[in-house]
Amino acid sequence: MRIIKIKRRTVVEKRYxxxxxxxxxxxxxxxxxxxxxxxxxxxxxxxxxxxxVKDCRDCVLFV
Known part of the structure; x- marks a missing residue:
């Protein structure tokens, strides 16, 4: 069993x-x-x- 894993997950979010x-x-x-x-x-x-592909720092999370 591996101790450290790298996982990728895609989620739909609202950004502003x-x-x-x-x-x-x-x-x-x-x-x-x-x-x-x-x-x-x-x-x-x-x-x-x-x-x-863009980094998420230019759009903030919409609350």
Missing amino acids: AKSMGVLITQVTYIKKHILGMPFKTLHKYRKTYYGK
Whole structure:
């Protein structure tokens, strides 16, 4: 059994940017799991309609 695993998970989220307004997009999280429990988020990104990959820091989570 492996102690450390890297897992990728895609979730649909609402995001908000000043230039675009509310945006519903798929966000992919890459997390490190130790003994099956999530430990740290290594990276999160989203894909645009045109296929470009963008970091999630430019859009904040819409609450």
